Amino acid sequence: MGELSVIELPCPPDDFLPDEPEGAAFHNAFLASGISGFKCRYLAISRGDTRIAVVPYFLSTFSLGSLLPDGLLKKSLAWIKFRYACVGHPSTDFGAIDGEVSAEVLDLVNSTLAKQARLIAYKGFADNLPLPGFVRARGLPVAVLNIRGDYYSELDARRRNDFRHKLEKAQPLRFEECTDLPEQLVPQVYELYMNTYNHAPVKFERLTLAYFQQTAAISRFLLFFEGSTLIGFAQIIGKNQKALFKYVGMNYLHGHTYGLYYAMCLKGIEACLKEDYRQLELGVTSYHFKHLLGSQLVETCLYYRHNNALFNYLLGKLRFLIEPTADELR
Numbered sequence: 001m002g003e004l005s006v007i008e009l010p011c012p013p014d015d016f017l018p019d020e021p022e023g024a025a026f027h028n029a030f031l032a033s034g035i036s037g038f039k040c041r042y043l044a045i046s047r048g049d050t051r052i053a054v055v056p057y058f059l060s061t062f063s064l065g066s067l068l069p070d071g072l073l074k075k076s077l078a079w080i081k082f083r084y085a086c087v088g089h090p091s092t093d094f095g096a097i098d099g100e101v102s103a104e105v106l107d108l109v110n111s112t113l114a115k116q117a118r119l120i121a122y123k124g125f126a127d128n129l130p131l132p133g134f135v136r137a138r139g140l141p142v143a144v145l146n147i148r149g150d151y152y153s154e155l156d157a158r159r160r161n162d163f164r165h166k167l168e169k170a171q172p173l174r175f176e177e178c179t180d181l182p183e184q185l186v187p188q189v190y191e192l193y194m195n196t197y198n199h200a201p202v203k204f205e206r207l208t209l210a211y212f213q214q215t216a217a218i219s220r221f222l223l224f225f226e227g228s229t230l231i232g233f234a235q236i237i238g239k240n241q242k243a244l245f246k247y248v249g250m251n252y253l254h255g256h257t258y259g260l261y262y263a264m265c266l267k268g269i270e271a272c273l274k275e276d277y278r279q280l281e282l283g284v285t286s287y288h289f290k291h292l293l294g295s296q297l298v299e300t301c302l303y304y305r306h307n308n309a310l311f312n313y314l315l316g317k318l319r320f321l322i323e324p325t326a327d328e329l330r
Contacts, residue, residue, distance in 0.1 A: 002048030004108050009042040009054075016042070016054055017098045021239040022089070025218050027056065030091055033211035037061075038090045043112060045105055053099030055109050057087045059116060082306070085113040088123035090205040093142045093283055094300065095124035103130035114307060122303040134303040135316040138323045141297035143282040143290035151269055159292060163266055170263035174225040177271060181216040185223070188230045192249030199252065207247070219246070220275075222267050226254055234264045236271060243277040261286075265293060288330055 011031055017023040031040060038058045045053040062084045087109065088095035099105075106129065113120050122129060124139060152160050181189065190209040197206060215237070224232040232250035236243050245268055250260050265282065272280050282290050287297065302322065306312040 002050075004052075004104060005046050006108055006112050007044045007046075008112075009044055012042050012056065013044070013054060016056075017096055019240050020096065021237045021242055021244050022092050022096070023239070026215065026237060027089070029214035029218065030089070030211070032214045033208050035090070035205060035208055035211065038205065040089065043109060045099070045108060051099070053097055053101070053105050055087060055097050055105075056089050057085055057109075057113060058090055059083070059085050060090070062119065062121075082119040083117045084119035084121055084304075085117040086121040086123050087113075088125070093124055093140075093281065094298075095122060101129070106130060110305075118307045120305050122301075124300045125303065127299065127301045129301075129303060131303050131305075133312075134305040135312065135319060137302045137304070137319045139300035139302045140284040140324050140328065141287075141299050142284055143287060143293075143295035144298050145269070145280045145282055145290070145293055145295040146278065147269060147272055147280055148278060149273075151273055155294070162292075163262075166259050166262040167266055170224070170258040170260065172226075173231070173258055173260075173263070174227075175267060176223040176225070177267075178221050178223065179219075181212060181219065181221050183213075185230060186212050186216075189221070189233050189249060192230065192233055192251060193247060194249070195252060196247075196249045220271060222264060222271060224250075224258075224260060224263065226258075231255060232260045232264060234268055236268060238272070238275060238277050241276060241278040242281075243272045243275070243279070244281045245283055262289065265289070269293070285328070 012024045012027045014024055016027065027040070038060050040056065040058045043055040043057065044051055045055065060083075062082045063080065087097070110120055122131065122134075127136065148154075152163070155163070186209060189212050190207075193207060193212070212235075215235070218237060220236040220238065222234040222236065223230060231254045232248070234248045235246040237246050238244070245265070248261070248264055250264075255261065269280065282293070282295055291297075304315065306315055
């Protein structure tokens, strides 16, 4: 069979996750965006002379309060910090390893990452990874919508009428769809993104203006204007009949008047139908409305292990601080 070997790469191979929207092109765009707080790398695993897996990971610093909403508990736990190495990607909801996912491969990954950080994690994976000794915590589920044909005809009459009323509420807005974001709109898009970022109770990665420049060529943008003023956008990245509702941004003062978030989701579904996408990932949070859209929630898990047995035990006992609350799942 041959022994396993590993090489670290600064960027993904050109054929990394070739059938996925968040494949090599997306990863390279993210790397070129200058997003602080994360150092992304890739482990190429070979058996003999044959590459059998490419494993994305990133290095960062974990604060126990980082996944908590603002408040006294968040502040009181902010001092507990660890440098960690996490398999996955800062900007993706699902973790993905390109190739073989076996105990043998993950053992090599873990022994390699242990040289760089005392805390190792896996973000956004299913509940069946062969990771003995790791604490497994529930992550935020990802809303996934299967779409086909005439989306509205699949709905019951009450929801169909409700969604049409929501679109009518947004009719005063001018709607545009573009496959390459015009350069002059990038600063406005970034400002709207920051509105949404600052509005979120729990924050992880913070994008840069350069992110929208770098990903423009692989994205479809839905743009909503009040007169000549851009008040909302949604970024969609798609490939091979699968699309992601990646990032949104809006002016909340004006957006509420038009039910802008609902219009974004519905227009996003219509855009995906035109492109013959059969599956749309709507991301995490706002689960009530995404359920009304017809989404199914796909569970994800976070795995972690500290190389100090006592710390690992304590982190296991504190798992409830990381797992989503009932309010977050609404």
